[in-house]
Amino acid sequence: MKIVVVGSVAAGTSAAAKARRNDESARITVYERDHDISYSGCGLPYFVGGEVETIDELTPRDAAWFKARYDVEVRTGHEVTDVDVTTRTVTVRDLATGSTFEDPYDELVLATGVRSVVPPLAGVDLPGVFTVRSPSDARAIRGWIEQRKARRAVVVGAGYIGLEMTEQLTERGIAVTVVEALEHAMPRMDADMSARVDAELRRNDVDLRLATRVSAIEGDHDGVTGVRVGSPEDGETVAADLVIMSVGVRPNLELATQAGVTIGPTHAIAVDRQGRTDVPHVWAVGDVAESFNLITGEPAWVPLGSTANKMGRITGDAITGxxxxxxxxxxxxxxRVFDLGVAQTGLTEDQARAAGYDVEVLHNIKPDRPEYLGGKPLVIKAVADRATGRLLGAQAIGASxxxxxxxxxxxxxxxxxxxxxxxxxxLAYSPxxxxxKDPVHYTGMALDNAIRGTAPLITPAELDRRRADGEKIQVVDVRSAKDRAKGVVAGSVHLPLKELRARAGELDRDVLVVTYCNKGVTGNAGQNLLRNLGFAQVYNLSGGNQNYQAWAAAQRLGRS
Amino acid sequence: MKIVVVGSVAAGTSAAAKARRNDESARITVYERDHDISYSGCGLPYFVGGEVETIDELTPRDAAWFKARYDVEVRTGHEVTDVDVTTRTVTVRDLATGSTFEDPYDELVLATGVRSVVPPLAGVDLPGVFTVRSPSDARAIRGWIEQRKARRAVVVGAGYIGLEMTEQLTERGIAVTVVEALEHAMPRMDADMSARVDAELRRNDVDLRLATRVSAIEGDHDGVTGVRVGSPEDGETVAADLVIMSVGVRPNLELATQAGVTIGPTHAIAVDRQGRTDVPHVWAVGDVAESFNLITGEPAWVPLGSTANKMGRITGDAITGxxxxxxxxxxxxxxRVFDLGVAQTGLTEDQARAAGYDVEVLHNIKPDRPEYLGGKPLVIKAVADRATGRLLGAQAIGASxxxxxxxxxxxxxxxxxxxxxxxxxxLAYSPxxxxxKDPVHYTGMALDNAIRGTAPLITPAELDRRRADGEKIQVVDVRSAKDRAKGVVAGSVHLPLKELRARAGELDRDVLVVTYCNKGVTGNAGQNLLRNLGFAQVYNLSGGNQNYQAWAAAQRLGRS
Incomplete structure (x- = not known):
């Protein structure tokens, strides 16, 4: 059996290695257009920032290593330009000599990955404008910074790579402006969580321009000098001697299209659970291929190294039986965004609603370990299905x-x-x-109480929506006077928990009550008290005033 | 309904708080012999060490707080001395006045916790000899250290508390000798893992005396001066101006016995899944009560704050319907033991074997994150059931x-x-x-391959046992000559992976082969190669030479 793999970053090499472990006799060739193979793309920003000293640390394995270890031929500097699925042959160009040759296969694995999206802006080709995909990119960026003694950078796009580059450039002492077309950094998260990332960027002196578009990049043959942002009429130029384009990635579908395989609804290659495309003997793995959501079963495309590795191993296994x-x-x-870890799993609130779930939403704000040993606040937003109680997703932001x-x-x-x-x-407990009780425990307890109706929750967004719809709601701040001075939920009355039992008569029992405190715990105590006093409908504000303020900040920006 | 709770550390207060949340009308009284309530016992060592500045940080809640928040009467300095289960009455002594009174109950919750075991040694009552259970203990120890300017401590017992105290005393600049009767620190773990804790203690200049008994504590009315260790004949005295007795804890069963409730096989109170004892209206929660193992279903007693909290909440809920x-x-x-986190869950290898499982055992040694970003080795020992593939337990040791x-x-x-x-x-990946591939992934892959027979594993202990039984085994070191110089498995031959294919003829195909490298990965490559060349039985040594040396160190001590 002859296996040809196209692409050698994460998924391609995983597939080749697994195939070899299963089958000593297969002939396995991997073609790679680039020079580097099996590198850690996710580590590149840290080489630029200097946390990783040499690029070799990110590219520990070369073709010789694969040959010796797995008897796999890795041919770098070779581009597969054509595929003929009837004769099962690929055409390969040796980029060094320009010569081409044909290579037959029994099984073909497309691991062609993604390319960075580069919008067709004026000046996008100027020296000093970079994307961050390969070790060559990282070397070029670091070289440019050192040679030009770069002091000011603009990062366009505030997704993973954009944020990592922003952190690392800042760590190098470079003043960074981030330009993001959407309303928040980390747009994959719900806005009330992304707003916390925005705040962390600003706390680290990043000039964050949200809901802002780039209209052109300025400079000359000597290099970039600035980025024109905003509308053509009243925009401005942000000075920069370095620009990172990190607006996203897109699958490299040329070979797939030529092979005639079906492209799925996510615009990546449609495959079955073993990586088969719908063309016989053609497989696809990694970022170029479509995955599916474990919860909804729907096609999903989230290009990540962890998933790419899994897909490669699965297909390498399937090909060899x-x-x-x-x-x-x-x-x-x-x-990691400066001092915060920003993480998520499963469905966001927005995704869950879009998928048709009636969701319960909690913002749990608790220290990750006791404050007496330096614990810092960890915010967990969790989303559950009211109908079944099933946990659908979570987002977490905290220092550790x-x-x-x-x-x-x-x-x-x-x-x-x-x-x-x-x-x-x-779970493992030590202070x-x-x-x-771990934040995971509290998250489960609060969501369970909410779903079973013993302690219903309301999010700031839902409170806002219902008030906007004209519903009469009594919002009760149960904090102390000192805490109330920190900032309040609009339209709230102040009945401190200690006085609540005595002063409950000031509230209308037949009108919806929403209690709140700083983070949610005392609000829940007030909620319990009022429910036990016979109030019919009492909600606790999810995440308290702290979460309300994060939501309000997100809203202000969304409306501006 | 009148609920009386005896004991107010973790489980007792949890039960009271949950009962109140469910039932606004119940009368709830908590009796506590001591002064402090609802404190973090697990935080005490860090107050002694100074990582926690004031004891108030560990005792954030007092009786007034519980009264205000939950309308729960907490009466400290009150000892429940008797219980009459027929009249449902407890007798309470006010320790301040010495007067006693009776208090009727509808439901009685025993949360009497544990006491430190103090062996009946000469000198155990000397000033300067302490146990670590309560804030008073911690205050006394810190006071003694500061007043006496203590420089040398002996810690007797190397379980959780002993290790935490050892770390914290060392951090204060006190020279610590640890005396442990068993063969390793952390005796709850398997010996091959505990041996790694021993090494970390010694790396931090702790004088660790294993398999050593204390025969007496020496000193006079002014205070302790030393600890006599070893046999009475050829023992020695370790000088000390501070002694911590941390040899274990034991449930406070006096009231339970008086109430006539059944004590379970673990010597804690037997309860059902809601905390009911077999005496009507008497419940037991926390460290004084028995739990059960989730895997085996057998009674289990592992006194931990996390479990105590859960049990309290469950019983508080059950009492109120x-x-x-x-x-x-x-x-x-x-x-935490200096720079290492030492953790475990489920069954150890020893426990699994004792429970009758045919176990597969893996030692996975991999960095917790990439070495290029400072990742340090994380050792995961995992145990699975060969018959079903079910994961039974894991132990993990690493810097992070x-x-x-x-x-x-x-x-x-x-x-x-x-x-x-x-x-x-x-799982969430970023370098x-x-x-x-996370260490959790590798752990699963290796165990799965071992159980399915594609990459069988053998532990150092099993290799040793089989060789001792006279079985002929070819142990093959597949490392480079440079690595081999670091230390070898006894009786191994050297066939580096690069030469293995060519030199496989030097091995007998019909005799069991065990391959090994430093940590297991290259050993697995050698194993694959030999299996593909037709060798019938090839095992890979779990955790490689690194794990073999840890096991050998554990053995040497066990035999000494």
């Missing part, structure tokens, strides 16, 4: 422990966890690592 | 990320995970937090 099958993704991901909680919740979601399950998880 | 039920424990726990992996594995075990499931988990 194995039975591994892809079980779907949750889009679990994390990015966001990764742990998201991985635990991702594991629970994988097994179809009911929110009531979370409290029962036997050096967690609180006695 | 709720339906919460305890789902069992995995004994998940973690302790041990807590995360143990929590993920605990969650997976809770849902009955097959080891083959782990590879499919969609700042994890490797592309």
């Amino acid at each position: 194995g039975t591994l099958e892809h079980r779907g993704i949750l889009g679990t991901s994390i990015v 422990g966001a990764d742990k909680r998201i991985d635990v919740l991702a594991t629970a979601i994988t097994y179809g966890a009911d929110v009531a399950d979370l409290f029962h998880l036997d 050096t690592y967690a609180t006695t | 709720g339906t919460l039920e305890h789902r069992g424990i995995l004994g998940t726990s973690i302790v 990320g041990a807590d995360k992996r143990i929590d993920v594995l605990a969650t997976a075990i809770t849902y009955g995970a097959d080891v083959a499931d782990l590879f499919h988990l969609d 700042t937090y994890a490797t592309t």
Whole structure:
């Protein structure tokens, strides 16, 4: 059997290695257009920033290593230009010599990955404008910074790569302006969570321009000098001696199209659970291929190294007779943004609503470990299905422990966890690592109480919507006078918890009440008290005033 | 309804608070012998060490807080001395005045916790000898250290508290000798893992005396001067101006015995899944009560704050008509020992074998995140059931990320995970937090391959046992000559991976082969190669030479 793999970053090499482990006799060739193989694309920003000293650390394996270890031929500097699926032959161009040759295959694996989207802007080809995909890109950026002694950068696009580059350039002492067309950094998250990322960027002196478009890049043959943002009429030029274009990536579909394989609704290659396309003997793995959502079963495309590795291994196994099958993704991901871990898994509130779920939403704000040992606030937004109690997704932001909680919740979601399950998880407790009841436990308890109706929750967005619809709502601030001075929910009355029992008569029992405090705990106590006093409908404001203010900040920007 | 709770640390106050949340009208009284309530016992060592500045940080809530928040009467300095289950009455002594009174109950909750075991040694009552249970203990120890300018301490017992105290005393600049009767620190873990804790203690200049008994404590009315260790004949005296007794804890069963409730096989109070004892209207929660193992269903007693909190909440709910039920424990726990996190969940290898499982055992040694971003080795020992593929338990030791992996594995075990499931988990990847394939993924892949027979594993202990039984085994070191110089498995031959294909003829195909490298990965490559060349039985040594050396160190001590 002869296996030809096109592309050698994560998925391609995983497929080749797994195929070899299963089958000693197969001939396996990997073609790679670029010079580097099997590199850590996700590590590139840290080479630019200097946290990683040499690029070799990100490219530990070369063709010789693969040959020696797996008896796999990796041919770099070779581009597969054509595929003939009837004769099962690829045409390959040796980029060094320009010569082409044909190579037959029994099984063809497309691992062609993605390219960076470069919008057709004036000046986008100027020296000093970069994308961040390959080690060559990273070397070029670092070289440019050092040679030009770059002081000011503009990063266009505030997704993962944009944020990582922003952090790393800032760490190098470069003043960074981030330009994002959407209303928040990290647009994959719900706005009330993304707003917290916006705040962290600004806290680190990043000049963050949201809901802002780039109209042109300015400069001359010597290099970029600035980025024109805003509308052509009343825009402005942000000075820059370095521009990072990180507006997104797009699958490299040329070969797939030529092979005639079906492209799925996410605009990546449609494959079955083992990576088969609908053309015989043609497989697709990694960022170029479509995955599916573990919860909804719907096609999903979230290009991440972790998923690419899995897909490669599964297809390498399947080609050689194995039975591994892809079980779907949750889009679990994390990015470090200065002092915060920003992570998510499963469906966001927006995605869950779009998928038709009637959702319960909680913002749990608790320290990741006791404050007496330096614990910092960790915000977990969790989304559950009211009809079944099933946990649908979570987003977490905090100085530490966001990764742990998201991985635990991702594991629970994988097994179809009911929110009531979370409290029962036997998690590792010591005050050096967690609180006695872990934030995961609190998240489950609060969502369970909300869904069972013993402690209903309302989000700032829902409160706003219902008031805008003309519904009469009594919003009750149960905090102390000192806390109330920190900022309030618009239109709230002040009945501190200590006085609430005595002064409950000031409220109308037949009108909806929403209690709130700083983060939600005392608000819940007030809610309990009023319910026990016979109030018919009492909601607790999810995440309290702290979350309300984050939501309000997100709203102000959305409306501006 | 009148609820009386005896004990107010973790479980007692949880039960009272949950009961109140469910039932506004119940009368709830908590009796507490001590002064402090609802404190963080697990935080005490960090107050002694100074990481926590004031004891108030560990005792954030007092009786007045509980009264105001939950309308719960907490009466400190009151000891419940008698219980009459026929009249449903407790007798209470006011420790300040010495007067006693009777208090009737409808439901009685025993949350009497544990006491420190103090062995009947000469000198154990000397000034300067302490146990670590309560804030008073911690205050006394810190006071003693400061007043006496203590320079040398002996810690007797190397379980959680002993190790935490050792770390914290060392951090204060006190020279610590640890005396442990068993063969390793952290005796709850398997010896090959505990040995790694031993090494970390010694690396931090702790004088660790294993398999050593204390025969007396020396000193006079002015205070302790030393600890006599070893046999009375050839023992020695370790000088000390401070002694911590941390040899274990034991349930406070006096009231339970008087009430006539059944004590379970673990010597804690037997309860059902809601905390009911077998005496009507008497419940038991927290460290004084028995739990059960989630995997085996057998009674289990692992006194931990996390479990105590759960049990309290469940019983508080049940008493007031709720339906919460305890789902069992995995004994998940973690302790920080200097630069290492030391964690475990589920069954150890020893426990699994004792429970009758035919176990597959893996030692996975991989960085917790890429080495190019500072990743350090994380050792995960995982145990699975060969018959079903079910994951039974895991132990993890590493500079960072041990807590995360143990929590993920605990969650997976809770849902009955097959080891083959782990590879499919969609965990959060970024090189700042994890490797592309997470250590959890590798753990699952290797165990799955071992159980399915494609890459069988053998532990150092099993290799040793089989060789001791006279079985002929060819142990093949597939490392480079440079690596081989680091230390070898006894009786191994050297066939580097690069030469293995060519030199395989030097091995006998019909005799069992065990391949090994440093940590296991290259050993697995050698194993694959030999199997593909037609060798019938090839095992890979679990965790490679690194794990073999840890095991050998554990053995040497065990035999000394």
